[in-house]
Amino acid sequence: MIIDMYAAGIAAVFGLLGIGLYGLMTLRNLIKVILSLQIIGKAAVLAVVVAGSISGEIAIAQSMAASVIVADTLVAVIGLALAVQMQRCHGSLDLRTLSMKFHTPPEAENGG
């Protein structure tokens, strides 16, 4: 029975990781991309918790999980702040509007 619990946990880790990576590859809206990052982050937290319960290091795993949640939240906050700024700068949240290379005319960049 306990083995089944581990298997379910590991399956959930892979499921969340798959959803997150799929979203990261297919979505083009910055907020949705940040959501995908959060889902991958949750997969990592779950992986830590499952690993801790498999190896019996539950205390370490719990403190790790709490720290990862804090770090993940920081990333989300900063990512959403960048999204606000992106909406202001580009008028859109579409990642395809990101400049892919050095295309801005140097004259405009350096003010003449």
Place this chain on the structure above:
Amino acid sequence: MNPVAWLIALPLASSPLIYLAGRLPLEPRRAARWQISWALSLAVLAGMWAVFAAAARDLAALSAAPVPALTVEVGALNLRIDGLSLFTAALVLGVSTLTLIFSGVGVSGRAGAEKYFAMILATGGAMIGMACAADLFNLWLWFEAMMIASLMLVAFAYDRPAALDAAIKYLVQNVVGSLLALMGIALVLGSAGSLRLDAVLNEAGSPALLTAGALFILGFGVKCALVPLHTWLPDVYTHAPIGTAALFSGAITVSGLIAMLRALAPLGGAAEVWGSLLLGFGALNIVAGNLLALRQKELRRLLAYSSISHIGFMLLALGVALYTREPAAAQAGLFHLLNHSVMKALAFLTIGGGLYSLGMDADRPMPFRQLRGLGRSSPLAALALTLAILSLAGLPPLAGFISKWQVFQAGMASGSPAAGALTLFAALNTLLSLAYYLPVVMLLFADAPAEAGAPRRPLPWRMQIPLILLLGFVLLFGILPDLARLLTDPASAALQGGFGGLDRLISLNGDSLWRLFF
């Protein structure tokens, strides 16, 4: 609390204070406010240098141990300071100090300069903490903290679309990388039950731990720009403020490499696997960086791609070190890392200085045609840029030549045909790199364009001091390469020792680190 812990506590604790000091409503003029933060940040860095000297002395006193390391406990936090930690600390402190002096001119005119200074310290503190972490999870936490703090340095000019785009790319790619590394840590925890970095895991060849190591290479590889994962790097180097570019090329990017080596150390039983992976990625980085650099029309982006190829050299050398346990290779790789930091910091700061002297914003990209006639308008900037680029190309007697030569020698001496062949391939790629380095130098001394009526500014002393110091190091390490061994010998000993290569440790020279200061 052991005084050595101040090396990390001092920058992290003072960073918010420096931000607040810059916002004190004492003085109505903004110019005076950023000067307060700037001076305070320099004072903090001076204090960190003093702690660094003390740590080096304490570590030298332990030189009888096979792998000397200071263990410091701060509450629940365990720190382990060895040669590689001090190497990283020296790198961070050196690049941060010079960039901060330089940035006193670069970002001073802009609102929020105090944020920039505070974040330089926070990034440096987190990076030193990362190099001193005693277990895998602490390593990850410091790494993540450093990523968030360095993101602020990239996004500092968030009102410019190109810089904002660079910050978004940096955030998304690096977060995925660090989460993959965290999955690897979970695998180690689940299958070994121990996260200590000085542990030697017996079942290092098991599928779970092999997967964990591969995740470490991928995850931390995003930060040090392994080739398929490098796409954030050129944008950050091109559009971030010039001081950020210098910090990234000098310290932050290679921190991924240091984190990767640290995380792989407990899995040292499979060192040959990691070594062969690093060798492969190294060769890929060298050739891809060189080929992509050939097409560039803008200097900062060219230097970004050249960074990718130089990181390939470091990966190659460290791969040889892990694959064949050749002690000279680790030393050569770390020496090249050190030299690359000095050369790239010099190159980027000189670009800032050159643009400033041409009367432009120092934080903008530098298209090639603005290089024309820099030799006439600012001889110091032109000389510094020339020597930095010739050194990057690997021409004697400059620093870049010596370390590339040492990497080559170590690869050839390793006795492994695969490592030897890849080293030869890397050496031939150096010739390819001349094709993009030399035109830049020629442009520098070309005739100035006819319409050169732009106002020319002399470089202020705050810009000259870092340039002259870095220029001195490029020449010094080229002429007296053994001087760098004071730092690289203990670091490579710690590295080899971490991977269980104690039997082939190079002999440590007594109080070598201590002599660096006295």
